[in-house]
Amino acid sequence: METLDTVPDEDFLRLDHQICFSLHAATRAFNGVYREALKELGLTYPQYLVMLVLWEHGELPVKGIGERLRLDSGTLSPLLKRLEAAGYVERRRSPEDERSVTVRPTVEGSALKAKARAVPRRIATATGLDLEEIRELRDRLAALAVRLDGVDPDDLASCG
């Protein structure tokens, strides 16, 4: 049987080339479609992710957003400042814990949600997938991310 261990290195490098490229290309293609769909909302793709989280939870500390999106403050701090400058969110130090900053959508930010309703359908149409395939892709990607995130760097080093 053909397995990971029986494929020649040369073919494997080639396969890697392909999956590497496919993933990179799919991600950038997705970004491109979102960029187009989000243009009228005045949001970038990561900013849209943040707004989705805030629409769902009402308000969250920076840390809470970071946990949900797996982003650190180095990425979030400037992004949230831009969302604040755009008038979509409000940031204020928590009175209970002065280390924490609470972020919540402004009236304008909340109003954006209505406009955003059209976005998912546009993306879904662009993918050419039906509902079941979309869910399957979501689950596959999620499972993959969990596996990849959970990999101990030391394990990785020892498997070569």
Add this chain to the structure above:
Amino acid sequence: METLDTVPDEDFLRLDHQICFSLHAATRAFNGVYREALKELGLTYPQYLVMLVLWEHGELPVKGIGERLRLDSGTLSPLLKRLEAAGYVERRRSPEDERSVTVRPTVEGSALKAKARAVPRRIATATGLDLEEIRELRDRLAALAVRLDGVDPDDLASCG
């Protein structure tokens, strides 16, 4: 039957949240694993993609690399300068067409290929997928990218 048209907007926005996040997370997780695996080669993930293409073709104009990886000169020019500074590639104006710049691996750049042999296997192991699943994922992502940005499938196929 449940289709794209019968799902309520609210659920759809939620689903979008999920697939959006899954894709984003999977991409970043992949990047993280590659970052680790490529550390000893002194390459970033996009730089690795460029080297893979050069190992396969020997030498290519900047435009040729861009076509294969769907990257424009705005991304490639500085990236190639860094690869040149690292001693892995050589860039020179083409004598036949002074507009074009030919890029090819140096002796050190070619030598990297031997080290890179270990990389794909490490990535494959980290994904926890078997060979058939990896191929399926590759094909799905490639098909998705094609649909999303209207790339000619023949071009994609010729990349690997």
Add this chain to the structure above:
DNA sequence: CACTATTCAGTTGTGCACAACTGAATAGTG
């Protein structure tokens, strides 16, 4: 042949991802 359009690599500027760090606030310990 002269002139315009196109091609090519490169630059500039914006935004994101992330590592490494800072400084302030809080939690936990003896």
Add this chain to the structure above:
DNA sequence: CACTATTCAGTTGTGCACAACTGAATAGTG
């Protein structure tokens, strides 16, 4: 209680993606 460790948001610096642009070389047109 005093002191250390941890938590939190933020900053700095590097690299990538991409839009919009520049300038030089070449192709294509009348």
